[in-house]
Amino acid sequence: MIGLALPLCALALACAPTAQAKVVTKTFSSGNLNIPIAPGTFTALTKKVKVNGTIKDVDLSLRMSATNNNADFFQLLTLRSPAGVLIGLSGQHSGQGYGSGAASCSGTPTVFDDSAGGGFGDPGIVTPFAMRVRPDEQLAGLKGYPTKGRWDLQVAANVGNLGTRAVNCWALTIKYKAKAKKK
Numbered sequence: 001m002i003g004l005a006l007p008l009c010a011l012a013l014a015c016a017p018t019a020q021a022k023v024v025t026k027t028f029s030s031g032n033l034n035i036p037i038a039p040g041t042f043t044a045l046t047k048k049v050k051v052n053g054t055i056k057d058v059d060l061s062l063r064m065s066a067t068n069n070n071a072d073f074f075q076l077l078t079l080r081s082p083a084g085v086l087i088g089l090s091g092q093h094s095g096q097g098y099g100s101g102a103a104s105c106s107g108t109p110t111v112f113d114d115s116a117g118g119g120f121g122d123p124g125i126v127t128p129f130a131m132r133v134r135p136d137e138q139l140a141g142l143k144g145y146p147t148k149g150r151w152d153l154q155v156a157a158n159v160g161n162l163g164t165r166a167v168n169c170w171a172l173t174i175k176y177k178a179k180a181k182k183k
Contacts, residue, residue: 029171053176063168064098082149105169
């Protein structure tokens with residue numbers, strides 16, 4: 001008979017648990033803003049994320065309203081990560097707003113989500129985009145990058161738009177693998 005040398009762990013004797021990285025989902029909100037975005041301007045809205053981890057998934061929620069509901073607005077929305085990665089959320093799609101409800105965080109936001117059922121231009125994806133929608137560029141491009149640092153929502157509005165837009169609220173929902181705390 002040939003003897004097999006099994007480690008003690010295989011026999012369930014005196015095995016120390018191995019540390020598993022914890023996967024966490026957390027939302028980081030700007031809170032109520034109501035910041036006007038005038039035609040022909042570029043604005044970067046910043047959110048500092050203090051948790052330390054590696055990105056697995058990101059969704060961005062946005063509430064953006066217009067002062068003139070009869071106007072046809074075009075704007076470019078981009079997310080910039082702490083690593084400097086730029087993701088195009090909405091490339092100048094026409095519409096009355098992003099999300100619906102009060103000029104605050106309440107109401108229904110537009111949620112930019114890679115796993116949404118449709119993207120801009122697809123049937124059923126109509127303004128005020130109060131739904132989940134696929135961004136123009138995949139947020140999956142952020143996977144593997146660090147969570148911690150300065151995140152910017154960049155908004156550029158075309159010259160010639162009638163009225164003014166206002167960013168009412170935005171939030172990042174980040175699913176990340178938490179970094180182990182050093183002892």
